[in-house]
Amino acid sequence: MDLNFTPEELAFRDEVRAFLRESLPLDISDAVRRGGELGADILSRFHALLNGRGWLGYVWPRDHGGTGWNAIQRHIFEEEMAAADCPRILPFGVNMLGPVLIKFGSEAQKSHYLPRILDGTDWWCQGYSEPGAGSDLASLRTRAVRDGDDWVLNGQKTWTTLGQYANRIFVLARTRADGKPQEGISFFLVDLDNPGIEMRPIRLLEGGHEVNEVFFTDARIPADALVGEENQGWTIAKYLLTHERTNIAGVGRSYRALAQLKDLARQTMRDGRPLIDDPLFAARLAEVEIDLEAMNILNLRMLDQAQKRGQPGAETSMLKIKGSVIRQEISDLARRVLGPAAAPFPGSAPDNLALLPEDAVNNAADYFNMRKMSIYGGSNEIQRNILTKAVLRL
Template sequence: MDLTHSSEDIDFRNEVRAFLDAEFPQELAEKARTETRFKRDDYILWQKILAKKGWIAPHWPKEYGGCGWTPVQLNIFDEELTGVGAPRVMPFGIRLVGPVIYTYGTDAQKAKYLPRILSSDDFWCQGFSEPGAGSDLASLRTSAVREGDEYVVNGQKIWTSYAQYADLIFCLVRTDPDAKKQLGISFLLIDMKSPGVSVRPIHTLDGSHIVNEVFLENVRVPVENLVGEENKGWDYAKFLLSNERTGIAGIGMIKADLALLHKIALTERRNGKPLIEDPLFQARLARLEINRRALELTNLRMLTTGGDSGMFPSILKIKGSQLQQRSVELQMEAVGPYALPWQSDAMEPSWNGTPVGPQHVRARAPTYFDRRKTTVYGGSTEVQKNIISKTLLGS
């Protein structure tokens, strides 16, 4: 069911659809249709098209290049882009470090970095998690020691998504080893081409290479790349993670999942009838739809009120990641034996073999494997429940 009611919202949806009809590249549409993996150039191509339209960072303040859209319009935009299979706008620059820079950065940092984030001339990655500091992020050990006008950085980051593509990384580093662990952390911007930065790939169960290890060995970073005050990085990280957890809800993605699930249920059969007519399947699909709608309403509620409570992003993160998992789990069950065989190479642009199973059920297994991570990254479900508990009950 659509949450848009006003004529302005309907006009806006039509405007977005007309833009997509005219500007969404055919080669990207074909990759989306065949579930071929997008590469760096695909993301950059699409982001530059959005930037030319002025729609690359709609949630930013207008003074920095935002669109001034209402929460409902933001929701429509996300839904329509996901519906055509457009590559996701990489969140690291637009959703994560960009807002930190325009909120806490210097004028020089804003002038240097924000235009290049909007134009996609810089590809960012996020250096938070470490081998001994995942959910307990405040235990990070990567150090930054000041020497004159530079910091010398040593340490390791892990699960760094798209680091193999990145030009820059925003890092949490420890600048005061003697302070309470949350109080001795700073927020630093590091050029990935700096001497001493190296990237090692981590290949995941779905056959993809998205995440990486990043090693920092005596990397020299100008002090001017410090965002905000030294040892205040934990405050900036909490601000950033609120934006990340909201984005992780993936409402547009869940809507696309459910649309595909409807398509599967119309063609797959159980007991001689289309699966969509099976009462048990109908009940499970209805529960997903109800939960999806509740998630969308909660997201709109947070956007409308400004999201000041730390509880809302955590709620969205938990429920959104759970729904992303459950929707693809039901897809797996719906396609039956076609869910088992899959070909990782078939998702690469260079592959020209014969796929297994009908077109609309391809790649369910790797998607299922990939979605297992959603209840872990961006702060695990257990961490989010602690945040909600502290907000409701006090620390």
């Protein structure tokens, strides 16, 4: 979407475009463009590329090693990365834990962990969901019990994305059994090399390994692994989730997927004419494009409000809902354009599908994987409840 950028903002956009054009390795952009899983090597190299330019901590203030960019600059940066077929910046360290440590962490935690997020020393994963405690996260049962100078963890986490590459995990654990469930949870930083921690892969439908389950059996972690105060974890968890839900919107990547979907629809012939000229298809395409334009404006408003308040608010649930619905609709339209060609799994897609972006469906595995967007980060049903209570006050 073209906005009325100031000359300074246009110059910044040109700077970002030039850097990505000159510095992004071709094998990385090709891997993103063809879809499928991106391994640790590609993701780590891309993080290192941005960190070398000083841009990895693009949502952090400058005095903590970030860029100090305003809302418009972050918007431009994300949009240009999507347009250049860059991998997504892994959110767990940069966009989720980093802001938590900056707001709630001790000075020792900030000085130790923030630089390690940026330089790639630590790869973080998220220990929130459990069997029976997904959207109802407050019902989690993983426990942390204080024992001298340590905490002892017992329990299980699931759907731990890319945990197979991580060396650290931030964990929500119950530290008090009485009272409201939300009031007895604490937030911990855990080294995955500790004895008593086991990670097992969860194989997806197409055989991919994106998520995991993690088991804690009398795993001992030091007392200073606690972030904030004991039993303050629910407040920290909600703060982190507002950042996660803002990131899920993926406006730039939806624009990229939509543009390439249009190109594919122009090339695809049905009944002797391009599919994009079919009235029913064109109507669905127009609807999703209108929704995306509206979400883009909403996203900018949310970023501006977050900058003024110092953190995103409950309104980010709207971005999570709309962002996931739009991206699922784009993937469904892409599947309809491709027809039988949508069936192959990664590694077997025909060459003529190489133009499709990461977030458009170019195979059955991607299409099915996209269905989870309305669930992770808090299901869309839960987001509507949050909006009803926290925004509408009903």
